[in-house]
Structure formats: structure tokens, C-alpha cells
Amino acid sequence: MWYEFASSYSYLAVMRAQAAADAAGVPLIWRPFLLGPVFLSLGWNDSPFNIYPPKGRYMWRDMQRLCARYGFPFRLPSQFPRSGLLAARVARLGQDQDWIGPFSRAAMQANFGEDRDIGQPEVIAEILTGLGLDADALIAEAEGEAIKQALRDQTDAATAMGLFGAPNFVVGDELFWGNDRLEDALEWAHGGGLKPTA
Amino acid sequence: MWYEFASSYSYLAVMRAQAAADAAGVPLIWRPFLLGPVFLSLGWNDSPFNIYPPKGRYMWRDMQRLCARYGFPFRLPSQFPRSGLLAARVARLGQDQDWIGPFSRAAMQANFGEDRDIGQPEVIAEILTGLGLDADALIAEAEGEAIKQALRDQTDAATAMGLFGAPNFVVGDELFWGNDRLEDALEWAHGGGLKPTA
Numbered sequence: 001m002w003y004e005f006a007s008s009y010s011y012l013a014v015m016r017a018q019a020a021a022d023a024a025g026v027p028l029i030w031r032p033f034l035l036g037p038v039f040l041s042l043g044w045n046d047s048p049f050n051i052y053p054p055k056g057r058y059m060w061r062d063m064q065r066l067c068a069r070y071g072f073p074f075r076l077p078s079q080f081p082r083s084g085l086l087a088a089r090v091a092r093l094g095q096d097q098d099w100i101g102p103f104s105r106a107a108m109q110a111n112f113g114e115d116r117d118i119g120q121p122e123v124i125a126e127i128l129t130g131l132g133l134d135a136d137a138l139i140a141e142a143e144g145e146a147i148k149q150a151l152r153d154q155t156d157a158a159t160a161m162g163l164f165g166a167p168n169f170v171v172g173d174e175l176f177w178g179n180d181r182l183e184d185a186l187e188w189a190h191g192g193g194l195k196p197t198a
Numbered sequence: 199m200w201y202e203f204a205s206s207y208s209y210l211a212v213m214r215a216q217a218a219a220d221a222a223g224v225p226l227i228w229r230p231f232l233l234g235p236v237f238l239s240l241g242w243n244d245s246p247f248n249i250y251p252p253k254g255r256y257m258w259r260d261m262q263r264l265c266a267r268y269g270f271p272f273r274l275p276s277q278f279p280r281s282g283l284l285a286a287r288v289a290r291l292g293q294d295q296d297w298i299g300p301f302s303r304a305a306m307q308a309n310f311g312e313d314r315d316i317g318q319p320e321v322i323a324e325i326l327t328g329l330g331l332d333a334d335a336l337i338a339e340a341e342g343e344a345i346k347q348a349l350r351d352q353t354d355a356a357t358a359m360g361l362f363g364a365p366n367f368v369v370g371d372e373l374f375w376g377n378d379r380l381e382d383a384l385e386w387a388h389g390g391g392l393k394p395t396a
Contacts, residue, residue, distance in 0.1 A: 042250050052240050054362040058373055065372075069392040164252040174263075175256055180378050194267040 002168040004035040005084030008063050011112040012179040013167035015072050018101045024186040030100045032091035033158040035166050047081045073113030082111055083119035089142040092151040102131050200366040202233040203282030206261050209310040210377040211365035213270050216299045222384040228298045230289035231356040233364050245279050271311030280309055281317035287340040290349040300329050
């Protein structure tokens with residue numbers, strides 16, 4: 001799963017993915033990346049939800065409906081998009097650690113469920129501490145040159161793979177874009193195709 | 199359902215909608231419109247699938263996968279988007295007639311399943327004749343000023359409703375965008391909300 005902390009539909013996917021993958025018996029690999037450079041490569045210097053107001057209005061109503069369905073908290077963020085940079089660096093550092101799921105869910109929920117500014121180090125620190133982790137050490141390492149570069153490389157890899165939004169589910173060479181395609185991706189991972197309907 | 203004959207994902211929705219609506223016990227109302235003026239209002243003078251190549255590449259692969267799942271024929275169109283203008287005028291004329299479903303499915307399948315140019319009157323005439331209809335009379339009426347204006351008005355109504363793509367499912371004030379949200383729209387029509395998961 002390729003996701004961005006500033007992306008609204010990534011909130012839904014991040015909250016749902018682990019449980020759905022577990023239920024399907026499919027291993028889940030967490031890959032945070034930055035949508036900003038990807039959008040710039042498409043000619044957007046802001047979220048398309050801001051550039052195209054009807055898309056934005058639809059998206060927020062849809063988020064409200066879908067959070068109600070899934071039982072996820074939702075508060076209209078007072079700022080959108082928020083910087084997901086620090087959260088993405090921390091996630092890049094921990095992407096193969098067992099705390100990546102809990103951290104990602106907590107940071108996403110802070111942004112979209114609690115209207116908190118995840119761009120602030122205090123907010124990220126509080127989340128890490130709440131998970132029993134050494135926040136200061138992790139944030140220092142996440143802000144170090146090695147992780148910064150690793151996140152840049154991962155974002156370049158996302159662009160090279162043809163990603164143009166978030167969230168994404170990649171199964172081999174197959175790309176599924178959007179929270180509503182999580183189930184299709186899991187089905188593909190299971191059988192190498194989509195089950196015919198009817 | 200608001201759809202456009204030139205729109206790839208509208209093909210899937212048009213093919214699926216009647217059977218899904220019947221199964222859900224929800225009445226289906228057919229509303230063809232033109233995406234061109236809507237896109238122009240967003241600053242696009244072409245399909246976003248052409249303007250943003252990674253989106254386009256993804257879409258065609260996704261169409262291939264989804265047509266295989268649904269059992270719909272698919273041939274990569276040699277021209278995209280094709281003019282859906284004549285098909286939309288005919289559909290506007292017949293939108294409340296019992297032939298609207300068969301006509302819409304046949305025209306969509308010609309475009310995306312058989313790589314035929316639905317912008318050509320002969321192709322539309324053949325489809326209408328195949329449905330046992332008077333093709334010449336219907337095309338003449340569809341090209342008359344009243345229907346041209348009615349389609350313009352319907353397209354303006356789509357923009358006013360905040361549509362920004364196709365297909366769309368509108369249930370009261372609720373908009374659901376995209377083929378993959380048909381089931382959500384039917385659920386909403388049934389119970390005034392989305393069923394909570396888990």
C-alpha cells in the first residue's frame with residue numbers, strides 16, 4: 001500500500017488495510033510517499049481537490065459518508081492539505097517495523113478525525129510516545145539525511161511506477177488506485193485476477 | 199444515472215446499472231449529458247486521461263481488468279475520446295422511453311467493446327434499426343433544435359449539480375461518482391445511508 005499522510009482517501013485505506021489484508025490472508029507492505037512531487041510532475045501545485053472545487057466539495061461529503069459507514073472519526077480539517085512530510089519520514093523509518101500500522105493509523109486519525117496538525121513535531125511526538133516508542137530518538141533519525149533521502153527515493157519510485165494519486169495498492173505489476181479498490185487488490189493478490197461477477 | 203457516451207467508466211456503469219437497480223428494487227432514471235462543457239468549466243480542453251498520461255495508462259489497464267471481471271467485451275478504442283454528441287442527442291430524446299437502456303448499452307459497447315465510431319450517423323442508425331426502431335426519424339428528431347437545446351440544458355443542469363466527471367449516480371441530494379460507487383448509490387436509495395461495515 002502506497003499512501004500519503006495528507007491524502008484524505010489515504011486515511012480510509014490506512015485505517016482499513018491491515019484488517020482487510022489479514023482477513024484475506026495477504027501480507028501488507030507499507031510504503032509512505034509524498035504526493036507533492038508526483039502532483040508537480042502532473043502540473044498541479046496544490047491538491048486537485050483545491051484546484052477543482054466541485055471535486056473538493058464532493059470529496060469532503062464522500063469522506064463524511066464513508067467515515068460514518070466505516071465507523072472512523074471524521075472532522076473537516078481546518079487546513080488541507082496539511083504537511084505530511086514529518087509523518088512520512090517517520091513512517092519511512094518505520095515502514096518495516098511492527099509499529100508502522102499503529103503509527104500510520106494514529107497520524108491519519110489525528111489529521112482527519114481530530115483536526116490536529118500532523119506537520120507539528122509535538123503532535124507526531126505525542127503519537128509515538130503513546131505507542132510506547134522513543135519519540136525524540138525516532139524523530140531525530142527521521143529528520144536525518146539518510147531517511148530524508150530514502151523518502152525522496154521512494155517518492156521517485158512511486159512516480160516511476162506510474163502513481164498519480166493516493167492511496168494505491170500494488171500487487172506485482174498491477175496498480176489499484178483508490179480506497180474503494182482495496183478489495184479488488186486483495187482479490188488479485190489471492191488469485192492473480194478479479195473474480196468474474198454473475 | 200448521469201453518463202456520457204465518450205466516457206470509458208460510463209461504459210461499465212451503463213452496462214451494469216439496470217440489472218443492479220432491478221436487483222435492488224430501485225428505479226433507474228437515465229440522464230445522458232456532455233462531459234466536454236463540464237471539463238471546459240474545469241479548465242480541461244481534452245479528457246483528463248489524455249492530459250495526464252499516467253492516469254490514462256492506468257485507466258485503460260483498469261478497463262481491461264474490469265471488463266474481464268464483468269464479462270463485457272473490450273477493445274482499446276483507436277480514438278479517444280470519440281464524439282458522443284449524436285448518441286447523447288438520441289439518448290436525450292429517448293431517455294424516458296423503454297429503449298433507452300438497450301440503446302445506451304449498444305452504443306457504449308460499440309465504442310468500447312467493438313472500436314466503432316459512434317460519432318458516425320450510420321453506426322447510430324444501425325444500432326437503432328437493430329432495436330426495431332425507425333432510425334431515420336429518430337436521428338432527424340435528435341438533430342432538431344428542441345432536442346439539441348434539451349441536451350444543452352441537461353448538461354448545464356449537470357454542471358449546476360456539481361458533476362465533474364462520469365458516470366454519476368444521484369440519489370436525492372447525494373452524488374456518487376464513478377462506476378465503482380453504483381452499489382453505494384443503490385444502498386443509499388434503499389435506506390437513506392450506507393450500511394455500517396463490521
